[in-house]
Amino acid sequence: MSATKRSVRKLNAAITTTCILGLATSYYAYYVEVATEENDSYEAMCDISEHISCTRAFSSEFGKGFGIIPETSIFYAPNSVYGLIFYALVAMLSAYCSENYFSNEIVCCFLIMF
Secondary structure (H helix, E strand, C coil), rough: HHHHHHHHHHHHHHHHHHHHHHHHHHHHHHHHHHHHCCCCCCCCCCCCCCCCCEEEEHHHCCEHHHHHCCCCCCCCEEEEHHHHHHHHHHHHHHHHHCCHHHHHHHHCCCCCCC
């Protein structure tokens, strides 16, 4: 195996690992948001104190639609949903590009970067 192929595989392994961690974090954020909406007394593991609280961040005005999308828009969703979509898309593109690196390298690098 050439050195270029090995480095591409290492890079894709790092990207995939990061995507798995991002998916897990996004899923946990979504779970906390749903659990908080259903049960007001729910306390998440990431609620460390009154001043350090992920639940407060998720339920703030910036917790949905990045704080810039109007509530009437169809894109007004919890930020964790965008995280799930983003990490899944990057993982799929990374897997696709690792298999077809030499035939589509410019397209794949462009897609992964954006």
